[in-house]
Amino acid sequence: MSRAPQPFDHAVRSDERLVLDAEAVRAWSARTAEALGRERAAIDAINVFPVADGDTGTNLYLTADAAHRAVEAVFAAPGATGDRAPDTADAVRAMAHGALLEARGNSGTILSQLLRGMAGVLAEGADGDHLARALATAASSARAAVAHPEEGTILTVAAAAATGCRDGGTLPDVARRAYEGARTALEATPGQLAVLGAAGVVDAGGQGLVAVLGALLETVTGTAPEALPPSPAPAPAAAGTTESCGPGGEGPGYEVLYLLEAGDAAVELLKARLDALGDSLVVVGGDGLWNVHVHVDDAGAAVEAGIEAGRPHRIRVTHFAAAPAPEPHRADEAPAHARGERAHRAVVAVLPGEGLAGLCAEAGATTVQARPGEPPAGDDLLAAVRRAHAREVVLLPNDTDLRAAAATAAERARAEGIRVALIPTRAAVQGIAALAVHEPDRSFDEDVVAMTAAAGATRYAELAVAERQSFTSAGVCQAGDVLGLIEGDVAVIGQDLTDTARTVLDRMLQAGGELVTLVVADSAPPGLAATLETHVRRGYLAVDTVTYHAGEGAPPLLIGVE
Incomplete structure (x- = not known):
C-alpha cells in the first residue's frame, strides 16, 4: 500500500533541478536492502530459472545488504564530516563495490554489474538526465557480462527500465518511468521464457530488480509504489522443464x-x-x-x-544436488592397493628434495622428485598417476615449467579411465598448502576446490645462488650473488643468504599474511630457520611460522605466505 508523500529528505536542488546527493544514495541503499529482505521469501518461491534452487531472493538480498553496508562504511569512516563528507560519487561507488565483493548467485552478480554501470554515470552527475543515462549504461553492461543472455529475465527488465526513461527529464519523472517500464516488462516475462510460462510465474531476478527501482522511486519522490500482487506458487509440472541440476539431472551440478x-x-x-x-x-x-x-x-x-x-x-x-558419498570399506579389509584394487583417491605431487618428498609421502601423496636440472617429463608424471592406483587423482606439478607436461599426463590418464584434476601449483609451498587441506572422504570436487583455494592463497618465494652474471628484474647480478625470487621474479639481490631471506620475508608480509612456511635445504646456512622464525615472531605478532626440512636436492630456501 502506498503511503502519503513525504518531503524530499534525501535529494537536493542544484540549478533548479533535483539531484541525488550522498544521503539520497545512502537512503536508496538502505531501502533496497529493506525491500529485498521483505520480499526475499516470495522471490525465492518463484525462482525457476536458470536453476530452480529457490535462492534468488536470498542472493539478491545478501548482495544488496553488502552494498548498503559498504555505503555505511563510507559515512562511518574517520573524518567523514564537514569538507570531507562523502559526496554522491563516493556513495555510488561504494554501493557498487560492496555489491561486487559480496555478489551472490546469478541474479546477485548481475545486480552488482547493474549498480556498477549506474555508478560510473552518477559519479559524474546525479540529476534526472544522468539517471536515465545511468540506467541505460547499467542495462547494456549487465547484458554484456552474461555469456548467453536470455529474454524474459532480469536483463529484459533492466532494458525496459532504461527504455522507459531514455528521454530524460526531472529526477522524479525518470525514476517513475524507469520503475513503470520495469514493472510492465516483468509482467510480460512468462510469455518470453518458456520455463516461466510453464510455471505460471514471473522472473524472480526481474521481480528483485523491480524492488530495487521501487526503492529508488520512493527515495526521490517520498512515495512508495503500489506493492506487486502476490505471486502464485510455481506449477508442479514446471519442475520437469527447468534445468534439473546435479548428478542424474540435465544441468551442471x-x-x-x-x-x-x-x-x-x-x-x-x-x-x-x-x-x-x-x-x-x-x-x-x-x-x-x-x-x-x-x-x-x-x-x-x-x-x-x-x-x-x-x-x-x-x-x-x-x-545443486548432493553427490553420493564413496562406499566405506570394512575396518578389517586390507588397503585397496594391497588387494590389487584401485584406491578411492590419491594425490600425486612433484617435489624438490628427498626430505620434502618423504614428508609428503608420509601424508599419503605419491611423489615425484624433481632433481636440479632434471625436471620430470610427462611420462614420469603419467607413471606416477598410474602408480598411485586410484580412481581419482589430484595432480600437483608445483612448478610453472611443468604445467604443460602435467596437462599432457592428465589427459592421457583420463583416456585410461582415471579421473584427474590438475591443480596448477607453481611452487612446492603451494603444493604443501594444498595437501594440508586434502580430505579424501569428501566429494572429489569439494576436495579439489579446497586444495585449489589453499594453493591460490599461498604466495611463494625462493632463494637461490646465481651461477653467472646475468640481467634480472632487480638489476645485474654476479656469480655467487643471492637471489630472492618472489612469485618467480627476482626481487632482491644480496650477498648473504640470511639477510636476503629477511628482506624477502618483509616484502612478502607487507601485503599481509597469517602463516609463513619455510622449507630449508641441507645447503642452507646452519640456524637459518631459527633466525627467520625469530624475525617473524618479533616483527609480526599475529603471524605463525612452520618449518620443513627439504634435505638434499632442493633450493636453499623456499618461502610460502598464506
Missing part, C-alpha cells in the same frame, strides 16, 4: 563463484574456458577486480581456470 584479480586480456580467455565448461556464466567487474559466476559439473576445473587467469579468492561452491 555445482555453482562456482569467486573474486578474481586479473587483467582484461586474461579475463577474456577465462570467459571462453568457463563457457566451454558449463553455463549461466556471468563475469562482472573491471579495473583488475572481477566477480566470476558459473554453473559447472567440474568445480575444480572452474577454479583452476581462475588460478591460471589471475588470483582467485573468496571461492564459494554450492551443490
Whole structure:
C-alpha cells in the first residue's frame, strides 16, 4: 500500500533541478536492502530459472545488504564530516563495490554489474538526465557480462527500465518511468521464457530488480509504489522443464563463484574456458577486480581456470544436488592397493628434495622428485598417476615449467579411465598448502576446490645462488650473488643468504599474511630457520611460522605466505 508523500529528505536542488546527493544514495541503499529482505521469501518461491534452487531472493538480498553496508562504511569512516563528507560519487561507488565483493548467485552478480554501470554515470552527475543515462549504461553492461543472455529475465527488465526513461527529464519523472517500464516488462516475462510460462510465474531476478527501482522511486519522490500482487506458487509440472541440476539431472551440478584479480586480456580467455565448461556464466567487474559466476559439473576445473587467469579468492561452491558419498570399506579389509584394487583417491605431487618428498609421502601423496636440472617429463608424471592406483587423482606439478607436461599426463590418464584434476601449483609451498587441506572422504570436487583455494592463497618465494652474471628484474647480478625470487621474479639481490631471506620475508608480509612456511635445504646456512622464525615472531605478532626440512636436492630456501 502506498503511503502519503513525504518531503524530499534525501535529494537536493542544484540549478533548479533535483539531484541525488550522498544521503539520497545512502537512503536508496538502505531501502533496497529493506525491500529485498521483505520480499526475499516470495522471490525465492518463484525462482525457476536458470536453476530452480529457490535462492534468488536470498542472493539478491545478501548482495544488496553488502552494498548498503559498504555505503555505511563510507559515512562511518574517520573524518567523514564537514569538507570531507562523502559526496554522491563516493556513495555510488561504494554501493557498487560492496555489491561486487559480496555478489551472490546469478541474479546477485548481475545486480552488482547493474549498480556498477549506474555508478560510473552518477559519479559524474546525479540529476534526472544522468539517471536515465545511468540506467541505460547499467542495462547494456549487465547484458554484456552474461555469456548467453536470455529474454524474459532480469536483463529484459533492466532494458525496459532504461527504455522507459531514455528521454530524460526531472529526477522524479525518470525514476517513475524507469520503475513503470520495469514493472510492465516483468509482467510480460512468462510469455518470453518458456520455463516461466510453464510455471505460471514471473522472473524472480526481474521481480528483485523491480524492488530495487521501487526503492529508488520512493527515495526521490517520498512515495512508495503500489506493492506487486502476490505471486502464485510455481506449477508442479514446471519442475520437469527447468534445468534439473546435479548428478542424474540435465544441468551442471555445482555453482562456482569467486573474486578474481586479473587483467582484461586474461579475463577474456577465462570467459571462453568457463563457457566451454558449463553455463549461466556471468563475469562482472573491471579495473583488475572481477566477480566470476558459473554453473559447472567440474568445480575444480572452474577454479583452476581462475588460478591460471589471475588470483582467485573468496571461492564459494554450492551443490545443486548432493553427490553420493564413496562406499566405506570394512575396518578389517586390507588397503585397496594391497588387494590389487584401485584406491578411492590419491594425490600425486612433484617435489624438490628427498626430505620434502618423504614428508609428503608420509601424508599419503605419491611423489615425484624433481632433481636440479632434471625436471620430470610427462611420462614420469603419467607413471606416477598410474602408480598411485586410484580412481581419482589430484595432480600437483608445483612448478610453472611443468604445467604443460602435467596437462599432457592428465589427459592421457583420463583416456585410461582415471579421473584427474590438475591443480596448477607453481611452487612446492603451494603444493604443501594444498595437501594440508586434502580430505579424501569428501566429494572429489569439494576436495579439489579446497586444495585449489589453499594453493591460490599461498604466495611463494625462493632463494637461490646465481651461477653467472646475468640481467634480472632487480638489476645485474654476479656469480655467487643471492637471489630472492618472489612469485618467480627476482626481487632482491644480496650477498648473504640470511639477510636476503629477511628482506624477502618483509616484502612478502607487507601485503599481509597469517602463516609463513619455510622449507630449508641441507645447503642452507646452519640456524637459518631459527633466525627467520625469530624475525617473524618479533616483527609480526599475529603471524605463525612452520618449518620443513627439504634435505638434499632442493633450493636453499623456499618461502610460502598464506
